Amino acid sequence: MSERKKTLTINEIYHSIQGESTWVGRPCVFVRLAFCNLRCNYCDTEYAFYEGKKRTLDEILEAVATFGCPLVEITGGEPLLQKNVLPLMTMLCDSRYTVLLETSGAHDVSKVDPRVYRIMDLKTPGSGEVGKNLWSNIDHLTLRDEVKFVMGTREDYEWACEKVRRYGLASRCHAVLYLWPDRSAPDCGMDSGGQTQCAVSTSDAQIHLEPSATWCLKDVRKSRTSFRGPGLTHGSAEAPPSIISQDR
Numbered sequence: 069m070s071e072r073k074k075t076l077t078i079n080e081i082y083h084s085i086q087g088e089s090t091w092v093g094r095p096c097v098f099v100r101l102a103f104c105n106l107r108c109n110y111c112d113t114e115y116a117f118y119e120g121k122k123r124t125l126d127e128i129l130e131a132v133a134t135f136g137c138p139l140v141e142i143t144g145g146e147p148l149l150q151k152n153v154l155p156l157m158t159m160l161c162d163s164r165y166t167v168l169l170e171t172s173g174a175h176d177v178s179k180v181d182p183r184v185y186r187i188m189d190l191k192t193p194g195s196g197e198v199g200k201n202l203w204s205n206i207d208h209l210t211l212r213d214e215v216k217f218v219m220g221t222r223e224d225y226e227w228a229c230e231k232v233r234r235y236g237l238a239s240r241c242h243a244v245l246y247l248w249p250d251r252s253a254p255d256c257g258m259d260s261g262g263q264t265q266c267a268v269s270t271s272d273a274q275i276h277l278e279p280s281a282t283w284c285l286k287d288v289r290k291s292r293t294s295f296r297g298p299g300l301t302h303g304s305a306e307a308p309p310s311i312i313s314q315d316r
């Protein structure tokens with residue numbers, strides 16, 4: 069069977085503004101794949117667990133093209149559960165899209181096209197799924213990739229910091245992101261709801277953005293943030309805007 073006739077079960081394809089990661093604020097096409105084998109207790113995409121329609125890779129490429137947007141995120145559910153997502157990402161890269169992959173980190177990321185920017189969500193104890201983390205994935209991360217921790221408690225934060233230190237994530241990846249799901253926000257001293265990116269680290273320093281959790285802020289001494297990187301144009305594969313630390 070030709071690659072283009074292979075199918076994936078797709079929950080939805082839509083155009084919106086990227087709300088997370090260092091790509092936040094960019095127009096983006098989201099390709100949401102159905103199914104997930106995890107059940108994180110803060111999950112906000114449960115509707116993707118079972119609902120989806122089979123579409124050929126050709127049909128998916130056509131649907132993405134209708135938005136005329138150079139940035140595409142493959143998300144879920146858990147996209148890596150369906151093996152045909154690998155050729156889809158390669159085809160998107162070949163078509164000169166900038167491709168992001170949002171994955172739980174519970175599945176092998178080593179076969180993902182190296183042109184893809186991988187955003188790996190390492191599961192904290194508070195998620196209820198910490199046992200599913202595939203730690204060997206860390207070895208495959210590069211300076212293109214980002215790791216995120218969604219936290220519900222102070223213990224999750226301490227746990228995440230320990231993992232950042234132990235695996236050298238701050239120097240191994242482009243960024244380390246700390247996020248709080250909606251329902252834990254009031255306990256975290258945040259002044260707005262929703263998943264809020266509050267810290268990005270590109271070196272040993274952690275840079276905290278407002279609104280931020282109070283305990284996170286206490287860890288910071290002198291720091292300031294700056295953004296770099298031009299806007300995306302169709303077909304570009306530029307690095308995302310970095311938030312870099314200075315004067316620590």
Ligand code: SF4
Binds near residue numbers: 172
């Ligand atoms: S991995 Fe993502 S989609 Fe799956 S249960 Fe957790 S938050 Fe939901």
